[in-house]
Amino acid sequence: xxxxxxxxxxxxxxxxDNFRPQQQVIVDHLIAGSxxxxxxxxxxxxxxxxxxxxxxxxxxxxxxxxxxxxxxDQVDALHQNGVRAAFLNSTLSPDxxxxxxxxxxxxxxxxxxxxPERLMMPRTLDLIEHIPVSxxxxxEAHCVSQWxxxxxxEYVQLSVLHERFPQxxxxxxxxxxxxxxxxxxxxxxxLTEARQFINGFDRPNIRYRxxxxxxxxxxxxxxxxxxxxxxxxGIVYCLSRKRVDNVAKxxxxxxxxxxxxxxGLPAQVRQQNQERFLREDEVIIVATIAFGMGIDKPDxxxxxxxxxxxxxxxxxxxxxxxxxDNQPANAWxxxxxxxxxxxxxxxxxxxAPEEIKRIERHKLDTMLGLCELTTCRRQALLRYFGDELEKxxxxxxxxxxPPETWDATATAQKALSCVHRTGQRFGVGYLVDVxxxxxxxxxxxxxxxxxxxxxxxxxxxxxxxRDLYRQLIARGLLAVDLEGHGGLHLTEESxxxxxxxxxxxxxxxxxxxxxxxxxxxxxxFTDPKKNDLWQALRNRRQQLADxxxxxxxxxxxxxxxxxxxxxxxxxxxxxxxxxxxxxxKLADYGETFLDVLNDYRNPGKNTQSDTEEETLQLFxxxxxxxxxxxxxxxxxITIYNHLAKGIxxxxxxxSEVVPLPQHQLxxxxxxxxxxxxxxxxxxxxxxxxxxxxxxxxxCVRSDMTR
Ligand code: ADP
Ligand code: ZN
Numbered sequence: 001x002x003x004x005x006x007x008x009x010x011x012x013x014x015x016x017d018n019f020r021p022q023q024q025v026i027v028d029h030l031i032a033g034s035x036x037x038x039x040x041x042x043x044x045x046x047x048x049x050x051x052x053x054x055x056x057x058x059x060x061x062x063x064x065x066x067x068x069x070x071x072x073d074q075v076d077a078l079h080q081n082g083v084r085a086a087f088l089n090s091t092l093s094p095d096x097x098x099x100x101x102x103x104x105x106x107x108x109x110x111x112x113x114x115x116p117e118r119l120m121m122p123r124t125l126d127l128i129e130h131i132p133v134s135x136x137x138x139x140e141a142h143c144v145s146q147w148x149x150x151x152x153x154e155y156v157q158l159s160v161l162h163e164r165f166p167q168x169x170x171x172x173x174x175x176x177x178x179x180x181x182x183x184x185x186x187x188x189x190x191l192t193e194a195r196q197f198i199n200g201f202d203r204p205n206i207r208y209r210x211x212x213x214x215x216x217x218x219x220x221x222x223x224x225x226x227x228x229x230x231x232x233x234g235i236v237y238c239l240s241r242k243r244v245d246n247v248a249k250x251x252x253x254x255x256x257x258x259x260x261x262x263x264g265l266p267a268q269v270r271q272q273n274q275e276r277f278l279r280e281d282e283v284i285i286v287a288t289i290a291f292g293m294g295i296d297k298p299d300x301x302x303x304x305x306x307x308x309x310x311x312x313x314x315x316x317x318x319x320x321x322x323x324x325d326n327q328p329a330n331a332w333x334x335x336x337x338x339x340x341x342x343x344x345x346x347x348x349x350x351x352a353p354e355e356i357k358r359i360e361r362h363k364l365d366t367m368l369g370l371c372e373l374t375t376c377r378r379q380a381l382l383r384y385f386g387d388e389l390e391k392x393x394x395x396x397x398x399x400x401x402p403p404e405t406w407d408a409t410a411t412a413q414k415a416l417s418c419v420h421r422t423g424q425r426f427g428v429g430y431l432v433d434v435x436x437x438x439x440x441x442x443x444x445x446x447x448x449x450x451x452x453x454x455x456x457x458x459x460x461x462x463x464x465x466r467d468l469y470r471q472l473i474a475r476g477l478l479a480v481d482l483e484g485h486g487g488l489h490l491t492e493e494s495x496x497x498x499x500x501x502x503x504x505x506x507x508x509x510x511x512x513x514x515x516x517x518x519x520x521x522x523x524x525f526t527d528p529k530k531n532d533l534w535q536a537l538r539n540r541r542q543q544l545a546d547x548x549x550x551x552x553x554x555x556x557x558x559x560x561x562x563x564x565x566x567x568x569x570x571x572x573x574x575x576x577x578x579x580x581x582x583x584x585k586l587a588d589y590g591e592t593f594l595d596v597l598n599d600y601r602n603p604g605k606n607t608q609s610d611t612e613e614e615t616l617q618l619f620x621x622x623x624x625x626x627x628x629x630x631x632x633x634x635x636x637i638t639i640y641n642h643l644a645k646g647i648x649x650x651x652x653x654x655s656e657v658v659p660l661p662q663h664q665l666x667x668x669x670x671x672x673x674x675x676x677x678x679x680x681x682x683x684x685x686x687x688x689x690x691x692x693x694x695x696x697x698x699c700v701r702s703d704m705t706r
Contacts (some may be wrong), residue, residue: 006031011054013081015582025053026197028137035194037141037186043298046173047074050137053169055083055110059132063113065134065139066152070296071113073278077554078111088111088124092261104131107561125164127175133168136161138356144188145181157189159534162190170194175201176317178386200387201246205323206331208377209397210370211337218250221332224304225256225284228330231535232301233277237318239339244368247306248286261287264309279551283539284584292318297551298325299558305333306402308343311363312384315632325557327586335371337428337470344473344556359542368474374403374507396451408468408506409497411459414500415468418453419488421479424448432465467509507539530565530576533600537561540596544589548636549682550662555589556580566679568597573666591638615642616651625657627696640695644702655701659698668692668700 006027010016019027022038029036030053040046054061065071071087078085081479086100086109087639103109104127143152161170186192213220221236236251238244241262251258257280259273277283278297285291291311295594303322309315315333318456323329347360366384373380376392376399383389392399418431418548426434433440434448436454448454457465469488472478477494483486496502538552538561545552560580569575572590576583581590595611618628625643646652658665671687672678678701681694688697 005056009047009052009055013083013582013584014048014052015081015576015578015580015585017579019048020121022197023048027301029195030062030169030171031056033167033169035169035191036197037191037194038171038173038199038214040173040175040197040199041203042175042320043203043205044199046139046175049173050171051078051083054134054137057134059134060104060109061111061134061137062119062128062299063137063139064116064119065109065113066116066143066150066155066157067140067296068115068329072113073296073551074113074176074555075111076550080102080550080554080585080588081582083111084109085111085113088118089113089115090118099300100117101127106127107131110134115586116158116249120154120160121486125160129164133165135418136165136168136170136594138170138172138189140174141185141189142176145184147180147184147457157188157190158572172418175320190332195333200382201385202382202387202389203323203380204393204395205326207331207395208319208331208381210377211397212470213334215567217336218247218333221247221304222251222254224330224332225251225302229302231279231282231538233282233297233299234302234304235291235300235318235321236284236304236494237289237291237309238286239288239342241288243306244286244288251284251286253305256284258284258286261285261291263288268705279545279549281542281552289314292321293573294511296324297319297321297553299327299553300324300329301327302330302332302655305335308333308335308371309367310341310343310360312366312381313363313369315370315668316381316385321475324425325553325559327559328412332391333371336430337466337473340368340470340473341428341486345486346610346662348480364659365474365476372471372474372507373655374398376407376598378696404508405505407503408471409500409504411468412472412497412504412506413500414456415472416463416477416490418451418569419490420459421451421453422448424489425485425487428466428469429487431469431488432462435465436462464509468506471506529600533565533597534561536596536600537564537593540592544592546679547681549680556585556593563591564597568601569594570597570601586644587635588637591635592641606648612642612645616646619652619657637695644695644698646700648700648706654699658699659697664692668697669704672697672701672704677701 007019010019020360022040026036026038026049030050038046038049050061050063068089068091069347075085075087086095086103087448088100092100095435100112104112114124138158139152143150144155144158145151168192170189172185172194174192175187186194195571204499225234236247236258238247241264244260244262248258248260261270261273273285274291274295300322301317305315307319309318319331322331341362347357347364350357351417352360357542370377370380377396378393379389395402414435415431418435422431432452433443434451435457439449443449458470460663469478473480473488476491476494477497478488479491481489492497497504540556541552541561544555557580560578563578563580564575567574567578569578572586572594575581575590575594576586598655612630615628618631623631625636632639643652643657647654647657667686668684671684673682678684678697681697681701684697685692685694
């Protein structure tokens with residue numbers, strides 16, 4: 001009985017056909033009133049695990065979350081689905097707090113998001129003692145771990161919940177717990193009795209790709225974006241602020257919407273750029289690692305690294321921001337010799353205690369190992385995080401195009417002995433010159449034109465030698481000096497290779513294998529007509545999102561639009577079968593998306609203008625919008641949209657559609673003018689304190705653009 005009501009809510013409210021396997025078990029477990037600890041990768045679908053039990057069970061579900069900035073978005077998204085939800089945190093005014101509290105007392109909420117410090121206030125605890133509570137969900141539960149980088153002292157106090165409300169089920173959720181953190185969560189949150197639901201960390205929809213920056217990095221990036229991600233949202237990570245600014249400017253000059261984000265920008269600019277990234281469809285953020293914490297945008301289609309991250313943890317966390325909606329996404333990285341040397345030097349010259357430095361060195365080496373790998377990258381990544389993947393994944397570059405290797409033993413010996421013969425103090429540029437037998441002033445001054453390795457390297461060209469040195473450093477056969485001049489010296493590991501005791505197989509240089517194009521189709525769909533429809537659906541989504549001031553993905557996810565495009569629903573019932581279309585969204589947006597699909601199917605017939613024409617005719621016959629809606633079986637919002645078009649084309653006068661006194665019309669016009677001509681209607685709506693409906697505002701706006 002409970003299971004069936006959970007399924008019913010999944011379908012009617014959230015518009016999904018089936019639970020994912022783990023979700024089903026967790027939801028049942030919670031509905032039955034038991035505690036749970038859930039480890040699920042990002043994008044695994046954690047939210048439904050508590051949202052649905054909270055709706056099914058009696059009382060309000062209390063969700064503890066450390067990310068205040070996200071609460072409003074989460075609540076907005078629930079409202080879009082018609083779920084009764086609110087949040088309590090420090091951004092609310094005392095009046096707003098009272099409103100939420102009143103709603104709680106009246107039993108009008110299914111979900112309440114609170115910051116931990118707010119929940120622990122005596123006033124809040126007293127409040128929830130007097131109302132029915134369906135469950136406590138503790139999101140980002142790894143924040144209780146003192147060893148983690150997200151530690152929140154307030155989280156430790158959450159064990160109080162168990163003491164004060166032993167009968168209320170609790171669910172703790174996280175995406176980032178290793179065994180030690182998991183034990184800490186259980187202990188500190190008093191979850192010893194809780195059933196554990198442990199899911200792997202794999203993100204199968206992300207395609208990992210790493211290549212060396214053999215050509216111009218920026219050009220490589222641009223080609224990647226143009227070929228594989230036209231019109232997509234993405235994040236580009238760079239190491240320095242200066243690089244961020246340069247790359248953002250350059251991409252902009254190439255016609256892309258690329259915005260910089262780093263700690264050196266004024267807070268207001270950062271805020272603005274982040275906002276646009278969240279709310280618009282086609283924005284690329286170019287950022288230092290300062291960007292990303294608390295970013296919950298599900299449709300980030302790519303994460304590009306122009307520099308090497310410091311560790312696999314950082315790499316996995318940053319790339320993990322792609323494809324939270326489980327749609328295909330790319331984690332794309334280029335790196336080069338310069339990165340390796342720079343990071344090694346930064347580490348060597350840091351003031352950290354030797355013990356920390358050793359750990360950091362190890363982490364960087366593991367990261368380099370991943371880059372130079374010739375086997376499945378996902379297997380290696382997951383193994384590092386304690387997860388086994390039995391077979392190669394088939395969705396990383398090394399799986400898709402297994403790199404060729406060659407026996408580099410003899411060539412590597414030349415490179416290593418050149419280091420040795422020149423005294424173990426020169427950098428790669430100099431060493432390569434010696435190998436190639438260049439006659440420059442420095443070589444002559446040091447007399448290395450007489451060294452035994454002078455001019456013995458004609459089998460490779462300059463960039464191939466650099467490539468080889470990078471691989472030798474990455475494999476730990478050479479180390480970078482401490483003084484910061486980039487001088488190389490031999491390590492213990494190089495001895496067996498130099499002595500010929502250990503063969504060395506390396507990746508072939510990218511130049512030789514690059515002839516094969518690894519570029520996918522130029523745009524999302526090969527059929528240009530489909531591309532047009534895709535764009536039209538996205539434009540409609542953006543328009544609705546702008547009007548309400550919410551991010552586009554809250555209207556519908558990419559996956560939902562893609563399914564519309566695929567299945568071409570013609571009726572509301574057919575549309576309701578599309579994943580992600582619940583009852584509320586069907587009622588609010590169904591008609592307007594069907595219009596877009598109809599236009600595409602019958603461009604000649606122009607059904608859009610037919611249906612508009614019918615509305616206008618009825619209107620001229622003296623019926624008002626509500627009456628036309630009733631007669632035609634359409635929603636009033638659709639009729640108003642038709643009328644707004646009519647106003648825009650000067651076919652009906654505003655005064656007849658919106659019979660308001662002159663001073664009120666003036667007030668609306670004034671507000672629209674104030675906010676970018678009403679591009680977004682939400683601020684206009686708010687400025688007028690909700691006195692006029694969106695339909696009325698839209699009509700006045702149409703009249704102004706006549
Ligand atoms: P997490 O919090 O684990 O990162 P979310 O709860 O944000 O993941 O869910 C990730 C995505 O998967 C969202 O787009 C969500 O709507 C979608 N999703 C979750 N459960 C299902 C399901 N049963 N069917 C289809 N889509 C789902
Ligand atoms: Zn693979």
